[in-house]
Amino acid sequence: MSSVKKFLLGYVAIYMIVAMGFNLTLGPPGMSKEYLEEYKSDHDRYLEITKRDDYKRWKERPKLNLPSERLEASIAFLEEYESRPKFKAEKTRRHRYDILFDVFNMAMVVVLITHFARKPLINLLDGMIAQVKETLDKAKTARDEARQRKSEAQSNVDQLDQVLAAQEAEVEKRIEDMRRESALSTGLSISALNNETADRKLNEAAMARRELKQELVESAMASLIRDVQENPSSDQEAELINRFVNGLEDRS
Structure with a gap:
């Protein structure tokens, strides 16, 4: 005989x-x-009255359903019957019996469920515990990963600040170099321009002097030729030549 059959036989025997x-x-x-041997007729009448529809309607809503003479007599009988000491004692016994038997039935149901559902319940509880533990482990892992990502992000932010600072310093250095080169180039350009201007002025002055000398010579030669042609005496030629030479010396 299996253990289940043994348990059921014992369970039924204990219950009985x-x-x-x-x-x-x-x-x-x-x-x-x-x-019932003593009050069977009265009890049957009691049951017959309590099952009647007119009594039920009056019992539910006595103010809306006024009792008839027959119902009033029945109500008076019920009140007298329920006030008897033996009826009260019997009612108390039945009430105690119902309560104890309900408790016994509930206890037997709990025993039955505990015996057959203990293993599934234990497995269910173990599964729930394992699920809760797995959820907690996942939450812990997620917290650790989040903490690690936060640390990495903070490290990246720090590195980014350093990179930005280095880039800013490099940009400042390049700007300063460009300013220095621009200033140097501008200075050299101005100096070269000044030198070129000075050289050009000197060249233009020399050219002007040469042109002026050329004009003076040509003018003196033309004047001398005219004087010689107009006054061809030797004394005059000598004087004109002297004047020409003196004029050249003065203008040069």
């Missing part, structure tokens, strides 16, 4: 024994045999 014990000690779930 305990249920019989409840019936023997607390009586049947309904009215007891002794009570």
Whole structure:
């Protein structure tokens, strides 16, 4: 015989024994045999009245459903019947029996579920625990990765600041070199221009002097020729020549 069959047989046997014990000690779930032997007719009338539709309507809404004479007599009988000490004792016994039997049934259901569902429940709980643990591990890994990415990003930012600072220094250096080269080139250009201008002035002055001398010579020669042609005496020629020479010396 398998373990499941053994458990079920034991379970049913225990249930039957305990249920019989409840019936023997607390009586049947309904009215007891002794009570019915004494008040069977009254109890049957009690049940017949409580099952009637007019009584149910009056019980639910007494202000809206006014009782008839027959119903009033029935209500009076019910009040008198329910006030009897033996009926109250029987009602208390039945109420106690119902509560204890409900507790017993619930306990047996818990035992049954615990026996058959323990392993699946344990597996389910183990799976949930493993899932929660896996989720926590993933969260921890994600936090570590995020912390590492943050550190790398901070390092990249620091390196970027250094690179930008180096580039800025390089740009400043290039600008300074360009300024220096521009200033030097401008200075050289101005100096060369000044030298060229001075040389040009000297050349132009020399050319002007040469042209002036040439003009003076040509003018003196022309004047001398005219005087000789007009006054061809030897004394005059000598005087003109002297004047010409003196004029050249003065103008040069």
